Amino acid sequence: xxxxxxxxxxxxPAPLRSVAASLRGLYLxxxxxxxxxxxxxxxxxxxxxxxxxxxKGWQEERLAHTLNRAATRVxxxxxxxxxxxxxxxxxxxxxxxxxxxxxKESVRRNASAFVADDCDRRRMFHEHTSGTTGKPLNLWWSKxxxxxxxxxxxxxxxxxxxxxxxxxxxxxxxxLIIPVSQRQPPFWVWNxxxxxxxxxxxxxxxxxxxxxxxxxxxxxxxxxxxxxSSLYSLALALLESGRNGVDMVVAITNAxxxxxxxxxxxxxxxxxxxxxxxxxAEIVTAATECAAGRLHVWPEVGWVEVLDESGSVPSGTSxxxxxxxxxxxxxxxxxYRTGDxxxxxxxxxxxxxxxNLPVLESVDGRIDDFLYTRDGRRIGRxxxxxxxxxxxxxxxxxxxxxxxxxxxxxxxxxxxxxHECEIKQRLxxxxxxxNIVLEPITEVAREPNGKVRSVICKVVETQRPGR
Numbered sequence: 001x002x003x004x005x006x007x008x009x010x011x012x013p014a015p016l017r018s019v020a021a022s023l024r025g026l027y028l029x030x031x032x033x034x035x036x037x038x039x040x041x042x043x044x045x046x047x048x049x050x051x052x053x054x055x056k057g058w059q060e061e062r063l064a065h066t067l068n069r070a071a072t073r074v075x076x077x078x079x080x081x082x083x084x085x086x087x088x089x090x091x092x093x094x095x096x097x098x099x100x101x102x103x104k105e106s107v108r109r110n111a112s113a114f115v116a117d118d119c120d121r122r123r124m125f126h127e128h129t130s131g132t133t134g135k136p137l138n139l140w141w142s143k144x145x146x147x148x149x150x151x152x153x154x155x156x157x158x159x160x161x162x163x164x165x166x167x168x169x170x171x172x173x174x175x176l177i178i179p180v181s182q183r184q185p186p187f188w189v190w191n192x193x194x195x196x197x198x199x200x201x202x203x204x205x206x207x208x209x210x211x212x213x214x215x216x217x218x219x220x221x222x223x224x225x226x227x228x229s230s231l232y233s234l235a236l237a238l239l240e241s242g243r244n245g246v247d248m249v250v251a252i253t254n255a256x257x258x259x260x261x262x263x264x265x266x267x268x269x270x271x272x273x274x275x276x277x278x279x280x281a282e283i284v285t286a287a288t289e290c291a292a293g294r295l296h297v298w299p300e301v302g303w304v305e306v307l308d309e310s311g312s313v314p315s316g317t318s319x320x321x322x323x324x325x326x327x328x329x330x331x332x333x334x335x336y337r338t339g340d341x342x343x344x345x346x347x348x349x350x351x352x353x354x355x356n357l358p359v360l361e362s363v364d365g366r367i368d369d370f371l372y373t374r375d376g377r378r379i380g381r382x383x384x385x386x387x388x389x390x391x392x393x394x395x396x397x398x399x400x401x402x403x404x405x406x407x408x409x410x411x412x413x414x415x416x417x418x419h420e421c422e423i424k425q426r427l428x429x430x431x432x433x434x435n436i437v438l439e440p441i442t443e444v445a446r447e448p449n450g451k452v453r454s455v456i457c458k459v460v461e462t463q464r465p466g467r
Contacts, residue, residue, distance in 0.1 A: 033165070034147055041159065064094065076114050114331050235266040256451055319343075322336065390415075406437045
């Protein structure tokens with residue numbers, strides 16, 4: 001939405017903002033869902049019992065088609081391969097390992113060059129991502145791609161958890177649905193087109209939480225979806241209020257890692273399971289947590305490689321997630337570095353949940369959200385620092401230099417010097433001797449897209465080990 005349209009929209013009375021949101025929802029529903037949705041979703045569920053060899057054959061066939069189309073019909077890749085041939089390079093484009101790693105910046109600079117030349121961008125769905133670091137991406141999807149993607153989401157996110165798009169649901173997201181300066185409810189809009197209560201993640205201040213809880217009850221919401229940090233803040237408010245009757249079927253997290261202390265609080269508050277999802281607007285990979293607690297990869301979406309500086313790493317070892325999209329052949333991204341680090345499980349095969357899908361052992365976080373030690377180590381998954389009954393509401397770790405880490409935290413009642421020592425001790429147990437500054441705050445600032453970055457590394461690139 002342009003700044004002008006946003007200003008006009010935010011100037012509307014609350015009921016008209018919901019009308020505008022519903023019209024947008026109807027438009028999105030038209031793109032996302034059709035008569036084929038249930039069939040595609042059911043077919044996806046049926047494939048979950050495939051053997052590893054069946055999946056391997058399916059993926060290899062799809063990958064071959066993707067690489068051929070990219071090399072011959074996509075301007076960016078076609079020019080790349082033409083230049084290689086001109087320089088005497090006879091490597092075959094049929095082998096994925098012969099393709100270079102694709103960085104986000106290349107897509108940002110000239111996104112339209114990644115759209116196949118037999119597609120008309122004017123007839124495609126244009127997705128403009130928010131960009132966590134202020135560097136957004138432009139993406140294009142055909143209607144077929146959009147509907148295939150959302151049918152998979154219906155199957156692997158909703159069906160797995162006993163709900164469907166026809167249930168009333170609430171999302172805590174980063175769209176500017178109301179002015180950030182507004183201090184009176186409603187902090188949400190009802191989107192009739194998607195059966196959705198869209199709630200602002202920018203207004204989750206302690207004195208405003210009761211209105212959010214009232215809205216969940218008033219709109220008869222069945223399940224929650226949203227940023228882990230936002231769901232956690234809302235769950236804390238519910239527990240502190242002592243209210244009953246705000247139970248959910250499931251709480252589904254996206255866009256941020258969900259830490260164990262957040263999971264426990266959300267589950268207790270809403271009396272429901274918490275399921276983590278992993279994915280991105282580029283739709284080159286996706287994964288959903290099952291009831292057994294394993295994060296299952298969706299093989300139809302992308303071919304996943306885990307790489308370090310020397311190349312592919314064995315299963316069970318953390319590395320950069322580099323993925324080749326298999327669903328959007330109209331804007332294919334080949335060997336795309338997602339910006340995340342993760343680990344593929346060593347032991348694959350039939351899960352306790354009954355599915356035979358690959359498993360991500362962990363998503364360790366954004367590449368830029370690791371801490372670095374002077375002796376060359378890279379430290380991730382720092383949520384255990386805040387485990388247990390530490391009386392804090394939320395926290396953010398910021399590494400200023402190799403020798404200085406700042407921990408910003410929102411204290412709860414009872415926080416004292418003993419807890420300060422405990423936090424420092426836990427961080428030093430992972431990083432060694434490092435200067436730690438504890439900074440009490442009233443609220444952890446959100447990024448422009450509404451997300452909270454729990455870990456921020458400000459160490460310059462040249463000082464980071466292995467970079």
